[in-house]
Amino acid sequence: MALFEKKETDAAAKQNTSAQIEETEAADTVETTLHFPEQWDIPAKERYVYQFHHSRLPKLKANQLSISGYKFVEEDGNIEVEAFIRSTVDRPVQIEAVDLILFDETGQPAARKHDDWDELGELPPFSCIPWRFTFTKEDRLSDAAVNDKWQVLFELKQKAEETLDLDPAWEERLTPEKKAHFENLLTKLPKLRPKEVNITGVELTFLENQSLEVIVLIRNGTEQEVQISQLPLIVEDATGEIVCQGQFTLPPLKVKPKGAKPWAFVYPAELIGKPDADFSKWKILVKQNK
Structure with missing residues (x-):
């Protein structure tokens, strides 16, 4: 009989302990x-x-x-x-x-x-x-x-490893909203591989003279400043077909280490080989020498 009473006391003690834990957890929470x-x-x-x-x-x-x-x-x-x-x-x-x-x-x-x-x-x-x-x-x-x-x-955003590297002319013309757009874009883009230099298309617009303006981010994943003086660029539409291509001469363009510099390239109307291009998806590529 004494043994039975001891077990009953232990069980009751466990129940009381459980109740105390639940009360403590409830006390830690707040009603709104x-x-x-x-x-x-x-x-x-x-x-x-x-x-x-x-x-x-x-x-x-x-x-x-x-x-x-x-x-x-x-x-x-x-x-x-x-x-x-x-x-x-x-x-x-x-x-x-x-x-x-x-x-x-x-x-x-x-x-x-x-x-x-x-x-x-x-x-x-x-x-x-x-x-x-x-x-x-x-x-x-x-x-x-x-x-x-x-x-x-x-979202608790981590600081992007890349920083926006604005040319002085772009610094003057960009609105705070547009600058924030570029900075936000950097947090969404895939990380660059070590020593990678990459060109990412941002937006394209047909101008009044039917030329095509393409805005890109030139991204420098290296530890050194990159200088670019010549860029042969191809624009492809959603079908993967070439819409336009051209060779661009730059000032040269300098991009800081871990920097991303926005730049605009304009293709004259006569270089656009596919006027009915499907731009629901598109990409811009550096033409590779064969």
């Missing part, structure tokens, strides 16, 4: 209160929907900022996301701009963007605010459809 953006006019019925989704969110620990996406709509290549922005900080928090990344159902990055959130205003202490934002076609990292198993996160 749902707030709505002042500029949103939300009907009462829709507020109940937000409250329902809010009640199902996982609890957070103290001093966290979190984003929880719960709905998205994909249309014409753009993805509109609805998410909850949550703060368990004990004071108001102002988020002016963020880097966001959307993962698809396989856990692969599907879209990435830098977004201004000035309109969001302050996050009150221990709050949860619904918010909407859009990943545009230009933000997409792949053409694959994003299905119902997806996730959006704040």
Whole structure:
């Protein structure tokens, strides 16, 4: 009888210990209160929907900022996301701009963007605010459809190994938005191999005189400055056919070690051999001497 009573006491002690652990874990988490953006006019019925989704969110620990996406709509290549922005900080928090990344159902990055959130205003202490934002076609990292198993996160961006190397003339003409676009592009491009020098096409535009302007990034993955005085370049369209090619003479062009210099090359109309080119995809290549 005494032996039976000892076992019962041990079991009770284990239950009590388990309960204490659960209580401690619960004490480590913080509840958030749902707030709505002042500029949103939300009907009462829709507020109940937000409250329902809010009640199902996982609890957070103290001093966290979190984003929880719960709905998205994909249309014409753009993805509109609805998410909850949550703060368990004990004071108001102002988020002016963020880097966001959307993962698809396989856990692969599907879209990435830098977004201004000035309109969001302050996050009150221990709050949860619904918010909407859009990943545009230009933000997409792949053409694959994003299905119902997806996730959006704040991206803690590492500093790019490459730095933007702007020519003084480009420094004057580039808007802050365009400069940020080039810098953001550097974080998305594949890393260069050691000692690799690479040319990456950024955008192309037909000018009024029907010439073709191609903007590129000349990337220097070496440890030394690179000087380029001649560049034979070929532009291919989505079919892999050559649209135009030409030999360009440069000042010479200097690119710093681990630098990426934007530059523009213009092909006169008479050099364009395929006026009906399919530019849904394209690339620019250095012509190899045979």
